[in-house]
Every structure is written in C-alpha cells, then in structure tokens.
Amino acid sequence: MRLNLIAAAVAASTFLLGTVAHADQLADIKKKGELVVGVLGTDEPATFIDPKTRQIVGYEVDLANAIAKKIGVKPVLKQIAVAARIPELQQGHVDLVAAGLTHNKEREAQIDFSLTTFVTGQKAIVKKDSGITDVPQLGGKKVLTIRGGTQEPNIRKAVPTADVVTFDTSQQAFQALQQGKGVGYVDDEAALLRSYAKLGPQKAQYVVLKQNLSTESLAIGIKKGETGLKAVVDDTLRELEKSGEAQKIFIKWYGPDTASGFQTRDFKLDTDKID
Numbered sequence: 001m002r003l004n005l006i007a008a009a010v011a012a013s014t015f016l017l018g019t020v021a022h023a024d025q026l027a028d029i030k031k032k033g034e035l036v037v038g039v040l041g042t043d044e045p046a047t048f049i050d051p052k053t054r055q056i057v058g059y060e061v062d063l064a065n066a067i068a069k070k071i072g073v074k075p076v077l078k079q080i081a082v083a084a085r086i087p088e089l090q091q092g093h094v095d096l097v098a099a100g101l102t103h104n105k106e107r108e109a110q111i112d113f114s115l116t117t118f119v120t121g122q123k124a125i126v127k128k129d130s131g132i133t134d135v136p137q138l139g140g141k142k143v144l145t146i147r148g149g150t151q152e153p154n155i156r157k158a159v160p161t162a163d164v165v166t167f168d169t170s171q172q173a174f175q176a177l178q179q180g181k182g183v184g185y186v187d188d189e190a191a192l193l194r195s196y197a198k199l200g201p202q203k204a205q206y207v208v209l210k211q212n213l214s215t216e217s218l219a220i221g222i223k224k225g226e227t228g229l230k231a232v233v234d235d236t237l238r239e240l241e242k243s244g245e246a247q248k249i250f251i252k253w254y255g256p257d258t259a260s261g262f263q264t265r266d267f268k269l270d271t272d273k274i275d
Contacts (some may be wrong), residue, residue, distance in 0.1 A: 026071070026228035029095055034076045035068040038094035038221075041079040042169045044194050045253040045260060046100050046118075059253040060098035063117060063220070063237070066245075067096070070236040081168060083148025086110055089221050096233070097221035100188065102150045103274050104217075114220035114233045116274070119267040120188045121212035122154055125196055128207050130183040135211045138162045142182035144173045154214045155186045170195065188216060190260050197259035217274050237269040 029035050039047040039056060047058040056077045068075035080088050085097045089111055103113040124143070126132045132141070139161040145151040147166035155164055162184075167173040170187050174195045177185040187195070189212070196208060222230050240246040246269050254260040 024228045025095060025223060025226045026232060029071060029073055029229070032073075034074045035064070035071060036076045036078055036093075036095045037064040037068075038080040038085060038088050038097040038099055039064070039077050040082065040099045040169075041077070042171060043100050043191055045258065046191070047077075047098065059249060060100075060117070060220075062249045062252075063240070064096065064098045066240055067220075067233055067236045070232055070239075081148065082146055085148075085221065089223055092223070095223075095229070099221075100149070100191075100218060101221045102216045103219040103272070104150065105274070111224050112222040112226065112230055113272055114222060114230065115237045115269050115272045116217045116219050116267065117237065117269060118190075118218040120190050120216050120218065122151055122186060122214045122216060123189050123192050123212060124155075124184045124186045124209045125177070125192055125206055126184045126209060127177070127180075128205055132183060133207070133209070135159060135209055135213060138184050141184065143184040143186060144176050144182040145186040146170050146173055150214070150216060151186050151188075158213045186213060188218075190254060190262070193261065194259050197261070219272065234272065241269040 039060060041047050041049055041056045045058050046060045047056055049055070050057045056079070061077065064077070065075050078094055080094065080099060085099050085101055086107065088094050089097050103116065124135060124138065132138060135158055138159045141162060142165055143155055143162045144165050144167065145155060147168055152164055152166055155162055165182055167176060170191055174185050176182060192208065196203060196206065199206065220233060222233060240249070247265060250265045254262045256263055
C-alpha cells in the first residue's frame with residue numbers, strides 16, 4: 001500500500017512538472033482573457049493620451065488591438081517608463097511591450113522581437129541661433145534626450161564629446177530645449193518631427209539637422225522563448241500587411257495630413273531580421 005502511494009505521488013509530481021514545462025504565455029493570456037501591453041503613453045503618435053477622451057491611442061495601440069483581437073482577448077494597456085520596458089516584460093508584469101522599442105543585437109540576448117513594425121532614423125533638432133548646422137558640431141555642447149532608450153548611446157557614439165543630459169520623457173527633454181537648457185534635442189525622427197510641428201510660428205527658431213544619428217528598427221517586445229505568442233503576433237502583423245490595413249494605420253498616424261507628414265511608408269511588416 002505504501003509503495004502504491006509513493007508511486008502515485010511520483011506520477012503526480014511528474015505530471016505537474018510536465019504541465020509546467022509545457023505551459024506557455026499564450027495559453028495563460030487566453031485563460032485570463034486579456035492581453036496586457038506595456039506602452040509609453042507619452043510618445044505621440046505611437047502611443048499617447050488623447051486629450052478629448054483621455055484614452056491611450058496611437059500607431060502601436062492599433063497594432064496591439066489587432067493582436068488582442070486575433071487571440072480573442074481584451075487588450076489592456078499599461079503605461080511604463082522607457083527604462084522599465086525590458087524589465088517589466090522579463091518579470092511578467094506585461095505580456096508584450098509596444099513602446100518605441102528598438103530591436104538590436106544586444107537586446108536579442110534579453111528578449112524576443114516581433115516583425116519590425118517601424119523603421120526610423122534618429123535626428124537632432126537645434127536652436128537656429130546656436131549656429132550648428134551638422135551633427136559633429138554638437139561636440140562640447142549640452143544635448144538633451146530620453147533616458148533608457150537608444151537615443152543616449154547613439155548620440156554618445158556619434159558625438160563622443162557631447163554633454164548628454166537625459167530626461168524621463170521626450171516631452172521633458174524637448175521642453176528643456178525650449179527653456180535653453182541645451183542646444184540640441186535628439187529623438188526618433190517621427191517623434192522629433194511631431195514635436196517640431198507643434199512649435200507653430202516658433203519653428204523658425206529651430207533647425208532639424210539633416211544627418212541621421214542612426215537607423216532604428218522598432219518592434220514589439222516578447223518574453224524570451226514564448227514561441228507561441230511570437231507566432232500569433234507575427235501572423236497578425238503579416239495579415240495586416242497583406243490586407244492593406246498596415247498601410248492604413250501608418251497613414252492614419254504618420255501620413256501627409258498628420259503633424260509627422262510622411263509622404264510614403266518605406267518599410268513593410270514582413271521581417272524580424274536586423275543588420
């Protein structure tokens with residue numbers, strides 16, 4: 001009898017271990033009925049708070065909503081800080097991160113990435129009276145940007161002698177430029193052009209430098225090894241591309257009639273490979 005009980009206990013333990021080993025995040029998401037997506041909420045037009053509805057909207061929100069619909073669950077948006085994006089994902093506080101996340105080789109060791117959802121360059125905007133006309137001239141000057149993203153290492157790489165000052169959000173960094181706390185502000189091109197457009201008549205006091213500091217492939221962050229979840233995310237993005245919906249979403253948030261003013265979309269949602 002005792003031997004039978006031990007055998008039953010061993011069998012139960014083996015079953016539980018097997019269940020744990022085969023559990024995946026996609027199954028958990030379906031079970032709880034919601035997809036929790038980490039977003040910045042301060043990165044217009046990718047994710048930002050609509051002043052009329054007080055709801056978080058934007059390009060990455062539309063992609064997240066499509067993924068939740070594909071899975072058949074409710075999308076739940078959770079605002080996170082730039083520096084907290086990967087830790088929040090690794091610790092399971094969010095299921096996905098759609099927060100202006102650059103896909104690079106260093107981060108591939110930490111998390112997985114979806115198909116590229118946006119390709120952008122990082123640029124600098126300066127005050128016209130600074131006399132700066134090219135990126136190297138930022139050397140020895142105070143340059144403002146966002147803490148925890150790729151903007152900071154990229155400006156340090158492009159201009160090693162720049163005095164880089166960082167802020168929690170792009171709004172804070174750009175406001176600091178307007179207050180004269182630095183001569184330049186660095187951000188992703190789309191976000192930077194959006195901030196520039198909002199200056200109105202004051203635009204004449206600023207210049208967007210032509211040279212890119214880098215080219216960035218943005219993607220949705222996925223917890224390492226969650227192959228089932230990555231498959232459904234990538235399938236959703238491919239379907240958006242094939243149906244033409246991806247183009248509509250891009251034009252809606254970044255097209256000619258928006259503050260970003262992009263005339264064309266020079267990328268497709270079709271690969272998760274980066275250089």
